[in-house]
Amino acid sequence: MATTTAIHNIGSLVTNDPALGDGGPLGLIADAAVVLERDRVAWVGPTDKAPDADTTYDADGRAVIPGFVDSHSHLVFAGDRTQEFNARMSGRGYSAGGIRTTVAATRAATDAELDANVARYLREALRQGTTTFETKSGYGLTTHDEARALRIAAQHTDEVTYLGAHIVSPDYADDPAGYVELVTGEMLDACAPYARWVDVFCEKGAFDGDQARAILTAGKAKGLTPRVHANQLSYGPGVQLAVELDAASADHCTHLTQQDVDALAQGNTVATLLPGAEFSTRAAWPDARRLLDAGATVALSTDCNPGSSFTSSMGFCIALAVRDMGMTPDEALWSATAGGAAALRREDVGRLTPGARADLALLDAPSHVHLAYRPGVPLVSRVWRDGEIVG
Amino acid sequence: MATTTAIHNIGSLVTNDPALGDGGPLGLIADAAVVLERDRVAWVGPTDKAPDADTTYDADGRAVIPGFVDSHSHLVFAGDRTQEFNARMSGRGYSAGGIRTTVAATRAATDAELDANVARYLREALRQGTTTFETKSGYGLTTHDEARALRIAAQHTDEVTYLGAHIVSPDYADDPAGYVELVTGEMLDACAPYARWVDVFCEKGAFDGDQARAILTAGKAKGLTPRVHANQLSYGPGVQLAVELDAASADHCTHLTQQDVDALAQGNTVATLLPGAEFSTRAAWPDARRLLDAGATVALSTDCNPGSSFTSSMGFCIALAVRDMGMTPDEALWSATAGGAAALRREDVGRLTPGARADLALLDAPSHVHLAYRPGVPLVSRVWRDGEIVG
Numbered sequence: 079m080a081t082t083t084a085i086h087n088i089g090s091l092v093t094n095d096p097a098l099g100d101g102g103p104l105g106l107i108a109d110a111a112v113v114l115e116r117d118r119v120a121w122v123g124p125t126d127k128a129p130d131a132d133t134t135y136d137a138d139g140r141a142v143i144p145g146f147v148d149s150h151s152h153l154v155f156a157g158d159r160t161q162e163f164n165a166r167m168s169g170r171g172y173s174a175g176g177i178r179t180t181v182a183a184t185r186a187a188t189d190a191e192l193d194a195n196v197a198r199y200l201r202e203a204l205r206q207g208t209t210t211f212e213t214k215s216g217y218g219l220t221t222h223d224e225a226r227a228l229r230i231a232a233q234h235t236d237e238v239t240y241l242g243a244h245i246v247s248p249d250y251a252d253d254p255a256g257y258v259e260l261v262t263g264e265m266l267d268a269c270a271p272y273a274r275w276v277d278v279f280c281e282k283g284a285f286d287g288d289q290a291r292a293i294l295t296a297g298k299a300k301g302l303t304p305r306v307h308a309n310q311l312s313y314g315p316g317v318q319l320a321v322e323l324d325a326a327s328a329d330h331c332t333h334l335t336q337q338d339v340d341a342l343a344q345g346n347t348v349a350t351l352l353p354g355a356e357f358s359t360r361a362a363w364p365d366a367r368r369l370l371d372a373g374a375t376v377a378l379s380t381d382c383n384p385g386s387s388f389t390s391s392m393g394f395c396i397a398l399a400v401r402d403m404g405m406t407p408d409e410a411l412w413s414a415t416a417g418g419a420a421a422l423r424r425e426d427v428g429r430l431t432p433g434a435r436a437d438l439a440l441l442d443a444p445s446h447v448h449l450a451y452r453p454g455v456p457l458v459s460r461v462w463r464d465g466e467i468v469g
Numbered sequence: 470m471a472t473t474t475a476i477h478n479i480g481s482l483v484t485n486d487p488a489l490g491d492g493g494p495l496g497l498i499a500d501a502a503v504v505l506e507r508d509r510v511a512w513v514g515p516t517d518k519a520p521d522a523d524t525t526y527d528a529d530g531r532a533v534i535p536g537f538v539d540s541h542s543h544l545v546f547a548g549d550r551t552q553e554f555n556a557r558m559s560g561r562g563y564s565a566g567g568i569r570t571t572v573a574a575t576r577a578a579t580d581a582e583l584d585a586n587v588a589r590y591l592r593e594a595l596r597q598g599t600t601t602f603e604t605k606s607g608y609g610l611t612t613h614d615e616a617r618a619l620r621i622a623a624q625h626t627d628e629v630t631y632l633g634a635h636i637v638s639p640d641y642a643d644d645p646a647g648y649v650e651l652v653t654g655e656m657l658d659a660c661a662p663y664a665r666w667v668d669v670f671c672e673k674g675a676f677d678g679d680q681a682r683a684i685l686t687a688g689k690a691k692g693l694t695p696r697v698h699a700n701q702l703s704y705g706p707g708v709q710l711a712v713e714l715d716a717a718s719a720d721h722c723t724h725l726t727q728q729d730v731d732a733l734a735q736g737n738t739v740a741t742l743l744p745g746a747e748f749s750t751r752a753a754w755p756d757a758r759r760l761l762d763a764g765a766t767v768a769l770s771t772d773c774n775p776g777s778s779f780t781s782s783m784g785f786c787i788a789l790a791v792r793d794m795g796m797t798p799d800e801a802l803w804s805a806t807a808g809g810a811a812a813l814r815r816e817d818v819g820r821l822t823p824g825a826r827a828d829l830a831l832l833d834a835p836s837h838v839h840l841a842y843r844p845g846v847p848l849v850s851r852v853w854r855d856g857e858i859v860g
Contacts, residue, residue, distance in 0.1 A: 160835070163842045168797035202833075202846065357792060357844060394845020401748060406559035442593075444551070451554045453748060454785020455593065456847040 083114045083465065084131035089139040089444045093122055094416040094429035104408055104446075105431075112142060114436040117464035122430055141445050143411065145209025145437035145463060146392035147418025147428045149237070150329050150350055152383035153199045153213040154192055154227040157183025159384045163358070177217070177245050180384055184217035184227070193230050199382065200234055203390040205469040207439035207458035210418070210427045212237035212379075214277060216244030221265040228272035237422055239275035240266070240302060243293045245284050258289050262296035275326070276302035280316035287315030294323050303423070309333045310355070321345035327377065327421040332356065332364045342374040348421040350377040351413075353398035354387035366413075367404030377417035378410060397453035407447040436465035474505045474856065475522035480530040480835045484513055485807040485820040495799055495837075496822075503533060505827040508855035513821055532836050534802060536600025536828035536854060537783035538809025538819045540628070541720050541741055543774035544590045544604045545583055545618040548574025550775045554749070568608070568636050571775055575608035575618070584621050590773065591625055594781040596860040598830035598849035601809070601818045603628035603770075605668060607635030612656040619663035628813055630666035631657070631693060634684045636675050649680050653687035666717070667693035671707035678706030685714050694814070700724045701746070712736035718768065718812040723747065723755045733765040739812040741768040742804075744789035745778035757804075758795030768808035769801060788844035798838040827856035 091110035093099060099107035111128035113121040121129055157180050165172030175182070184192065196213065203211055213235060215227035224242045231238045242261040250257035266276075276297025280290040284307075294304040304323050308316025310330035317338040320328035328342065329350040342349045351364045369376050378395050381387040389395070396410040405413065419428025426435050441448065442459040449457060461469035482501035484490060490498035502519035504512040512520055548571050556563030566573070575583070587604065594602055604626060606618035615633045622629045633652040641648035657667075667688025671681040675698075685695040695714050699707025701721035708729040711719035719733065720741040733740045742755045760767050769786050772778040780786070787801040796804065810819025817826050832839065833850040840848060852860035 158835070160838050160842060164798050164838045167791050167841060168799070206847070354844070357788075358842075360792060388839075388843045389845045390843075391845030391847075397748075397845075400558050401751060407555055408559070444549070447551050447555045448779075450558060451551060451749075452779045452781075453745070454780045454782030454788075454845055456597070456782075 081115060082120065082131040083133050083135060084128055085112045085135045085137050085142060085440070086125045086128060087139060088112065088125070088137040088142045090141045090446065091122065091430065092141070092143040092411060092415070092446050093431055094144060094412060095431045098122065098431070102408070103412055112430060112438065114462065114465045117436055119430055119432055119434045119436050121432060137440055139444055140459070141441040141443055142430070143439050143441065143446050144415040144428050144430050145439055145461065146207050146414050147210040147422065147424070148203060148208045148379050148392055149212045149327065149377055149418040149421040150352060150379035150381050151211060151213045152216060152381070153196050154215060154231050155180050155184050155217045155384055156187035156191055156195060157384070177385060178248055180217045181219055181248070185220070185223050189226065189230060192227065193233065196230060196234050199390055204461060204463065205458070206391050206393065206456065207461055208390070208392055209437035209461065209463045210237065210422070210424070211235050212239060212422060214239040214241040215269065216241035219244065219247035219249070221260070221268045224265055225268040225272065228269050232272045236274065238273045239277045239305060240269045240273040240297065241277040241279070242266070242269065243278040243285050243290070245279065258285070258292060261293055266296055266300055270300040270302060273302055275305050277305045277307060279307040280314060280319065281307065281311055282314065287319055290316065290319055291323070294319070294325070298323070305329060309338065317341060321347045326423050329379070330355070330364070331369070332362065334365070339368060339372045339374065342369060343372040348375045348377050348417065350379050350421050351399065351403065352379055352381035352387060353395050353403060354389040355381045357398055358387050363402045365404065366399060370405070370409060375417060375420050376413045377421040378413040379418060379421070393449045393457060394454065396449045400450040407450045410450060411446045437463050472506060473511065473522040474524050474526060475519055476503045476526045476528050476533060476831070477516045477519060478530060479503065479516070479528040479533045481532045481837065482513065482821065483532070483534040483802060483806070483837050484822055485535060485803060486822045489513065489822070493799065494803055501533070503821060503829065505853065505856045508827050510821055510823055510825045510827050512823060528831055530835055531850070532832040532834055532839070533821070534830050534832065534837050535806040535819050535821050536830055536852065537598050537805050538601040538813065538815070539594060539599045539770050539783055540603045540718060540768055540809040540812040541743060541770035541772050542602060542604045543607060543772070544587050545606060545622050546571050546575050546608045546775055547578035547582055547586060548775070568776060569639055571608045572610055572639070576611070576614050580617065580621060583618065584624065587621060587625050590781055595852060595854065596849070597782050597784065597847070598852055599781070599783055600828035600852065600854045601628065601813070601815070602626050603630060603666070603813060605630040605632040606660065607632035610635065610638035610640070612651070612659045615656055616659040616663065619660050623663045627665065629664045630668045630696060631660045631664040631688065632668040633657070633660065634669040634676050634681070636670065649676070649683060652684055657687055657691055661691040661693060664693055666696050668696045668698060670698040671705060671710065672698065672702055673705065678710055681707065681710055682714070685710070685716070689714070696720060700729065708732060712738045717814050720770070721746065721755070722760070723753065725756070730759060730763045730765065733760060734763040739766045739768050739808065741770050741812050742790065742794065743770055743772035743778060744786050744794060745780040746772045748789055749778050754793045756795065757790060761796070761800060766808060766811050767804045768812040769804040770809060770812070784840045784848060785845065787840045791841040798841045801841060802837045828854050
């Protein structure tokens with residue numbers, strides 16, 4: 079294997095470094111080259127100034143972007159909810175169990191089945207340009223099944239989130255306080271070794287502000303950093319709690335008061351928007367424009383899960399964000415790369431500058447704008463991760 | 470090359486023949502097989518009853534659908550309108566020339582450039598499962614340039630549409646009547662040999678009802694069958710004219726009166742809906758539900774063009790139709806296959822029954838419902854056209 083690889087004749091290179099290229103937030107360089115050295119970016123700049131490399135790849139005028147950073151997915155699951163989706167979209171009644179359907183199937187699945195499912199969806203995402211992925215537990219809801227989900231996830235990614243508090247386990251339907259005790263006690267002890275993050279679905283019908291605070295605080299005490307499913311279905315305390323506890327991200331942010339927006343703008347918590355969920359549930363869109371204008375950091379992510387958002391396509395999320403959430407194509411690209419990195423508190427991904435990971439996607443298009451301009455078209459033609467071609 | 474190919478273990482096969490399988494409009498067969506003989510479907514039915522074939526392909530439980538029939542695209546063009554799209558979506562002013570930008574670039578392009586562009590976008594569509602494509606002239610607007618566009622298109626598809634009446638040529642800005650005379654006279658004479666269809670953009674600012682009638686009638690006299698860009702941007706006479714002239718299709722149908730809906734329900738003209746255009750221009754959606762409930766035949770198509778809908782993805786159009794136009798996943802799949810065939814008055818495509826063309830797509834999913842359930846994900850994993858694997 080060659081030590082250095084140069085990609086020449088990049089029509090438009092997104093570096094996400096404002097000090098480079100056109101000086102905008104994307105740090106766009108025209109007629110660019112990237113040199114990769116093992117698993118890192120060694121050099122970026124104009125092709126005619128590129129240093130020699132062991133092998134050279136001709137981008138033929140096409141665009142290169144940092145690999146997508148998908149900071150929110152739920153991939154450790156089993157079972158099928160096609161009929162539930164079909165019935166919902168066909169206006170037919172269906173005695174859907176919602177998350178509970180997936181919980182039952184996930185508990186019944188073997189380790190190998192769960193592992194194969196995670197591997198399959200991560201491969202699918204990788205082919206579409208996603209080089210960093212977070213994923214969660216949350217369909218086990220027992221100590222054994224949550225720990226198993228995280229152990230399996232950890233074999234595929236470093237960004238693993240403990241979401242024992244996805245819903246109150248059906249086993250504790252009459253004793254939610256008992257379930258919070260489990261999630262903050264024995265289950266947390268079993269799960270913490272496999273996870274980097276602790277998450278809670280703070281929502282009416284799931285966990286209220288006090289319960290969420292207890293769960294996130296217990297996770298922090300075990301060395302996990304909070305992230306929060308916040309303000310998805312209704313107004314609530316999730317966003318303010320996330321900022322107060324210095325969560326890396328408040329995810330969904332569909333129903334925000336001005337105080338919520340102000341808190342996100344002033345705090346260190348990224349607002350992660352998940353338009354696939356609004357698309358697939360026909361819900362109202364989060365207002366990215368309002369957050370951006372207030373000065374909040376915005377990330378875009380897929381929320382890939384079998385119930386409410388079964389897309390793994392970051393390009394699709396970009397197209398929706400531009401069409402329906404008031405983001406410009408530039409902002410949407412930033413949020414799907416550098417924004418996702420910020421939501422995972424990562425400095426080494428989401429940008430293409432010397433020292434960053436050699437994670438990048440070559441588009442079959444002259445510009446990153448085409449991800450919104452050509453919606454639904456699979457435009458990612460080649461993917462490098464850790465300096466190697468993987469898709 | 471083998472004479473017969475069998476595809477076994479199809480989890481769910483869409484035949485579009487209500488006499489088959491579950492008896493619904495899609496004629497769904499579970500645990501199915503298809504046998505292809507040269508360029509035709511020879512047999513469909515349960516795998517355990519499939520006749521022997523020279524070669525066998527294992528679908529491994531995945532779904533097979535008829536290849537998509539994209540009955541409306543504008544692929545003979547040159548030039549780039551990325552900046553115009555970017556400015557529109559970023560809320561910035563831009564002195565966009567609209568269609569005129571593309572007309573200037575198309576006139577300036579060589580035959581080879583135009584041919585390469587058509588080939589490129591058709592290849593892209595084919596990889597995404599589109600096995601039958603219509604495409605049009607309309608960016609030349611001179612006798613020479615329109616005839617050249619159709620000659621180039623005809624090298625790639627049998628479904629070629631003469632759209633000299635896309636807009637009034639800028640060369641005739643002060644003499645629209647003179648342009649209609651050209652389009653119905655010398656230009657038609659030069660174009661008719663290459664085309665099957667005649668089309669007109671019947672809309673305020675393009676061609677009114679009388680002009681559209683003159684253009685379509687002249688085309689019919691030359692042996693072309695009408696199709697109409699109708700009622701896209703506003704209410705107007707397009708749909709009623711299409712039905713009156715027995716056009717194969719009225720395309721867009723975004724602004725319909727009850728009389729328009731009734732006319733489509735009672736006539737032979739298919740209502741072709743193009744959700745990519747509404748997506749990329751942030752326009753209101755056509756009401757597919759209303760048309761279907763009235764009994765109209767509905768097709769879905771991409772409208773792929775560099776100005777208002779630069780998608781080539783029929784799967785994306787299906788997802789939009791289900792989310793935003795009131796179609797069920799079953800209806801949307803039918804409209805993107807059998808509906809498109811009806812809009813092109815074709816009996817040999819858009820279905821998988823003995824005698825039909827061996828044009829089909831294998832999905833990386835157990836059901837056609839996943840095209841809506843998993844929006845943006847490139848689910849087409851293999852494509853056969855005329856019995857050969859082409860994508």
